[in-house]
Amino acid sequence: MSALNLACVAVFLPVCVAGILWVIPALRTRGRIGAFLSVLAALASTASALILFGMQRAAPNTVILDAQARWLTREGRSMADVGFYLDGVSTSMLVVVCVVALLVQIFSLGYMADEPPAAFGRYFTYHSLFLFSMAGLVVAPNLLQLFMCWELVGLASYLLIGFYFKKPSAARAAVKAFWVTKFADMGLLLGIIILYAQTGSFSWGPEAVATLTASGAATAVGLLLFLAIMGKSAQFPLHLWLPDAMEGPTPVSALLHAATMVAAGVYLGVRAMPVFAASDQTLWVMAHIGGFTALFAACVAVVQTDIKKVLAYSTCSQLGYMVAALGTGEIVGAYFHLTTHAYFKALLFLAAGSVIHGVHSNQLQDMGGLFGKMKITAITFIIGALALAGFPGTAGFFSKDLILEQLLHAELFFPYACGMTAAFLTAFYMGRVVFLAFFGPPSEAAQEAHESGFPMTIPLVLLAALSLGIGFFGTQLAGLYGAEYHFHLSPTGIVASALGFLGIGLAWMAFGRRPGMNLSAFQPIGNIIRYGATDRIFKAVYERIILGASAVLSWIDRYLIDGLMNWSAYITVVGGRELRGSQTGRIMDYVYFLVFGLLVLSASGWIGQ
Amino acid sequence: MIPTLQSYLLLGSGIFCLGLFAALSRRNAVGLLVGIELMANGVNLNLVAFSRFTGLIDYQVFALFSIALTVAEVVVGLAIVILIFRHHRGIDTDLVSEFEG
Amino acid sequence: MSLMPYAFGGLTAVVLVGSIFAASSQNLVRSVLWLGAALIGTAGLFALLNAPFLAGIQLSLYTGGIITLMLFGVMLTDREHAVTRQNPSLNPLGALLVAGTFFALLASAIMNTELPMHMGDFNGSTQAVGLNLLQEHLLAFEALSFLLLAAMVGAIVLARRRDAE
Numbered sequence: 001m002s003a004l005n006l007a008c009v010a011v012f013l014p015v016c017v018a019g020i021l022w023v024i025p026a027l028r029t030r031g032r033i034g035a036f037l038s039v040l041a042a043l044a045s046t047a048s049a050l051i052l053f054g055m056q057r058a059a060p061n062t063v064i065l066d067a068q069a070r071w072l073t074r075e076g077r078s079m080a081d082v083g084f085y086l087d088g089v090s091t092s093m094l095v096v097v098c099v100v101a102l103l104v105q106i107f108s109l110g111y112m113a114d115e116p117p118a119a120f121g122r123y124f125t126y127h128s129l130f131l132f133s134m135a136g137l138v139v140a141p142n143l144l145q146l147f148m149c150w151e152l153v154g155l156a157s158y159l160l161i162g163f164y165f166k167k168p169s170a171a172r173a174a175v176k177a178f179w180v181t182k183f184a185d186m187g188l189l190l191g192i193i194i195l196y197a198q199t200g201s202f203s204w205g206p207e208a209v210a211t212l213t214a215s216g217a218a219t220a221v222g223l224l225l226f227l228a229i230m231g232k233s234a235q236f237p238l239h240l241w242l243p244d245a246m247e248g249p250t251p252v253s254a255l256l257h258a259a260t261m262v263a264a265g266v267y268l269g270v271r272a273m274p275v276f277a278a279s280d281q282t283l284w285v286m287a288h289i290g291g292f293t294a295l296f297a298a299c300v301a302v303v304q305t306d307i308k309k310v311l312a313y314s315t316c317s318q319l320g321y322m323v324a325a326l327g328t329g330e331i332v333g334a335y336f337h338l339t340t341h342a343y344f345k346a347l348l349f350l351a352a353g354s355v356i357h358g359v360h361s362n363q364l365q366d367m368g369g370l371f372g373k374m375k376i377t378a379i380t381f382i383i384g385a386l387a388l389a390g391f392p393g394t395a396g397f398f399s400k401d402l403i404l405e406q407l408l409h410a411e412l413f414f415p416y417a418c419g420m421t422a423a424f425l426t427a428f429y430m431g432r433v434v435f436l437a438f439f440g441p442p443s444e445a446a447q448e449a450h451e452s453g454f455p456m457t458i459p460l461v462l463l464a465a466l467s468l469g470i471g472f473f474g475t476q477l478a479g480l481y482g483a484e485y486h487f488h489l490s491p492t493g494i495v496a497s498a499l500g501f502l503g504i505g506l507a508w509m510a511f512g513r514r515p516g517m518n519l520s521a522f523q524p525i526g527n528i529i530r531y532g533a534t535d536r537i538f539k540a541v542y543e544r545i546i547l548g549a550s551a552v553l554s555w556i557d558r559y560l561i562d563g564l565m566n567w568s569a570y571i572t573v574v575g576g577r578e579l580r581g582s583q584t585g586r587i588m589d590y591v592y593f594l595v596f597g598l599l600v601l602s603a604s605g606w607i608g609q
Numbered sequence: 610m611i612p613t614l615q616s617y618l619l620l621g622s623g624i625f626c627l628g629l630f631a632a633l634s635r636r637n638a639v640g641l642l643v644g645i646e647l648m649a650n651g652v653n654l655n656l657v658a659f660s661r662f663t664g665l666i667d668y669q670v671f672a673l674f675s676i677a678l679t680v681a682e683v684v685v686g687l688a689i690v691i692l693i694f695r696h697h698r699g700i701d702t703d704l705v706s707e708f709e710g
Numbered sequence: 711m712s713l714m715p716y717a718f719g720g721l722t723a724v725v726l727v728g729s730i731f732a733a734s735s736q737n738l739v740r741s742v743l744w745l746g747a748a749l750i751g752t753a754g755l756f757a758l759l760n761a762p763f764l765a766g767i768q769l770s771l772y773t774g775g776i777i778t779l780m781l782f783g784v785m786l787t788d789r790e791h792a793v794t795r796q797n798p799s800l801n802p803l804g805a806l807l808v809a810g811t812f813f814a815l816l817a818s819a820i821m822n823t824e825l826p827m828h829m830g831d832f833n834g835s836t837q838a839v840g841l842n843l844l845q846e847h848l849l850a851f852e853a854l855s856f857l858l859l860a861a862m863v864g865a866i867v868l869a870r871r872r873d874a875e
Contacts, residue, residue, distance in 0.1 A: 585707060587638075587641070588633070588635075588636065588641075591632060591633060591641070592633060592804075592808075595629060595632075595633060595808055595812075596808070598812075599808065599811060599812055599815070602812070602815055602816075603815060606815060606818070606819055611712070611714060611715060612714065612715065612718040612758075613825075613827065614825045614826065614827065615820055615821065615825060616718070617755075617759070618820045618825075619817060619820055620722055620725070620726075620755075622813060622816040622817060622820065623726065623729075623813060624725060624726075624729050624748070624752075625812075625816070626809045626810070626812050626813040626816070627726075627729040627730060627732075627733050627809070628729070628733070629805075629808065629809045629812060630733050630802075630805045630806060630808075630809035631729075631732060631733035631734075633801075633804070633805035633808060633809065634733070634801060634802045634804075634805035634806075637738055639738055639742070639780060639783055639784055639787070640738060640741060642780065642783075643732055643733075643741055643742060643745050643780070644733065646745055646749075646772075646776065646780075647729055647732060647733070647745065647748065650748065650749060650752050650772075653752070653764075653768075654752055654755060654756075657755075657756055657759050657761045657764055658759060660759075660761065660834070661759040661760055661761070661832055661834065662825070662826050662827070663826050664832055666833070666834065666838050666839060666842045667842060667846060667847075669761050669763070669764055669834060669839055669842075670839060670842050670843050670846070670847055672761075672764055673763075673764065673767065673839070673843070674847075674850060674854060676764075676767055676768065676771055676772065677771075677854055677858065678854075678857070679776075680771055680772075680775060680776060680858075681857060681858055681861035682861075683776050683779060683780070684779065684861050684862070684865045685861050685864055685865050685868070687779055687780065687782075687783040687865070687869075688864070688865040688866075688868040688869040689868060690783055690787060691783065691786055691787060691868075691869045692868055692869060694786070694787035
C-alpha cells in the first residue's frame, strides 16, 4: 500500500459512504446500517492515517507524499491543483482528526441510540461528510483546496448543529454559526485572492511569501486570513457562535467544536505561518487577540451553569492560547497544544455527554455526587479536567507550559499575563465543575443516574490514556516536522503549576465543602463582559447595520432601478399615444409624408455632393 | 436657341413638379391619379432626353418599360377607385380613413 | 434655318400649359382632358428627340388608353354629377411649397452637373429599340408581360360586381 493509496482511503472513503447514504435512502433510514458503514469508514481512515503516521516517523522532517492533480489550467500552466500534501504536520493532524472522529462515532452509537432510525442514519451521514471535509483540509497542498474544505467543514457544522432542526433554538444557532463564520470566511477569500493576485499561486511556500512581502501586501493578507481564523476558532469578538453551537448533540460538540473544526483555524495558522510571519503587525494582532480571548472566555466560563457551555467557553479560551502562540511566529507551541487539547477536550465533552445522558439534563444543579454512580465517567472526566488545568504530568501541562514560555521569550507581555491569569481561572472553573457534578449531595435527577454502556465508556478510557500519555511524546512529535522541543522546568512552569493548584484549591473551598457558592465577586466582571452583552451588540449590529443596509439597497432597487424600468415603459406608452396622431388614415396626409421623405432624401443626397 | 439636354431636363423636372403639386393638392382620388400621371410623364421625358444625348438606346427601352408600368398601375388604381366609390358612395380621399390610429 | 428651336418652344408651351391646367382645374373632367393635351405635347417632344417609336406608344397608350380609362373612371364614379363638378383643392400653398422646393432642388442639380452635349447622329429607330429590347432586356420584357397579365387579372377581380355576397 503506497502512501497515495492510503491517503486516498483516508480522505475519500468517508465521503463515499456519505454519498451512498445520501443517495440510497433505504440504507440511511434503516439507521443502524448507515451507522455501521460510517464507523467502518472511520475505522479504515484511522488505520490508514496510523500507517501513514508510521511512515512519517520513519522519515521525519520530510514530505512523504506530495501528489497533486491539475484542476484548473490557465495559459498552459496550472492555476489550481488539488491533491495530498503529507508532511509531519499534516500526518499527525490527520491522525488526530481520524482518531477523535472514530471515537466520537463509536460513542455516538450509544449516545444517540434513542433517536429514531431515520435521524440516526442522517446523523452518521453528516459525520462521514465532516470527516471527509476535515481530512481534505488537513492534507491540502495549497490555500485553494484548504478554502474549499474549509467551507465544506462549515457546511457540516451547520448541518450537525442544526441536527435537531425542529427545535427553534437549534435552528437559530446553526444559522448564527454559519453567519459568523461566513463573515470571517470573507477574509479568507479576500486574503487568498490578494495572495493570488500578488504571487500568482495559491501556495504558502517561501517563494510565494517572498513575492508577497516584496509587494507590500503581506500585512493585508495576513490580517484577512486571521479574520478567518478568528471566525473559525471563535476568537473575540467572533466567538459568539460557539456557545450557541452547543445546541447540537454532545458528540458533535466534542468532535467539531472542541477537537477538530475549531482547530482548523489554528491549523491554517500553522500551515500558512510563513504568510503570517511575513508581517510583524499581523503577529502582534494575533498574539493580543488570542491572549485577550483566553482571559475573557475563562472569566465567562466561571459563571456558566450549563456544563456544555462551560466547556464551550473553555474551548474558546484554549484556542486563544493557541492563537497567541501563533503570534510568536513559532508553530511548535500552538501545534502541540492543538494536539493535546483535541484529546482532552474531546474527552471532557464525551464524558459530559455521558453525564448528561445519565441525568437527562445539562445543568450543573441537576448533578451532584455522581462519582459513586458513574465511576468510569467520573475518573476520565477528572483526568481530562486535570489535563486542561495543566496538572503536572498530564499532556496539557507540557503544551500549555510551552506556549507560556514562547510568549515570554517573544516578550509579548500582555498575552503572557492573560495566559497566566487564564491558567488560574481554568483550574478554578474546572474544579468547580468537578466538585459540583461529581461530589457533594446529589439532586433528584442525579439519584437515578447509572454508568453508561460500552460504546460510551470505551472511547472515554482511550482518550483519557491519550490525555495522560501524549505529553511525553512532545519531542518526537515536534521532530516530525523539524522543530526542536525539549522540556525543561522553568520559572514559568512552576508559577503556572502553582496557579493551577491554587485554582483547584479555591474551587474545593468554594464548592467542595459548600456547594453553590455565591460568586458575587465575579458578577461585575460577568455582567460587563457577559455573553449577553456581546450578544446584544451582535444583535444591534445585525439589526442596524445589516438590516439597514438591506433597507437602503431595497429602496434603491424599488425606486431607482424599478423606477427606471417603469419610467421607460411610461415613455413608451405616452410616446406611442402621441405618435399615433400621425396615423390619420387620410391618404393625402400619407402622400405628403411620402413626398416629404423623398424631399429629404434628395436634399441630403444633393448636400452630400 | 438650340435646346440642350439641360433645357429638356429642366422641362421634365418642371412637369414632374407640376405633377407633384397636382398630386398633393387634390382631394379627389382620380385627381390624385392625374397628378401621378403627370409625374410619370415628366420622368419619361427625362429618360428619352438622356437617351438622345448619350447615344444609348437603352434609356428609350427603359422609358418604354416605364410607360407600360404606369399603364398597369393606373388600371389597378382605377379599379380600386371604383371599389372605394361603391363602398363610400363618393371618391373624396377623406372618406377613406379606415387606417386611422 | 432650323425649325428645332421653334418646335421645341411650341411643344414646351403645350406641355406646360396642359400640365398647369391639369393640376389646377376645379373640374375633374377638364383636368383629365388637359392631361391629355400635355401628353400629346410630350409625344411631340419624343419625336423631336429622335424617338419615333416612343412617340407612337405615347400617343396610343397614354393619350388613347389612359385618358380614356380615366374618363371612364370619372363617369362611373359620378353620383348626381357631383364629382364632375368638384375637384377641390386641398392646401394649395403647402403643395406649392413642396413642389417648388423640389423643383429648386432638381434645377440646381441640373444646372450644376456636367452634362453630355452629344447632339450628333443618333439612331432611335424602331428597329434599334426593338433589337435592344429583345436582346439586352429580354428577361425584363418577359417579366413585364407577366406583370401586365397580373395587373389585368387583378383589376378585374377587384372591380367585378359581387353578386352572391
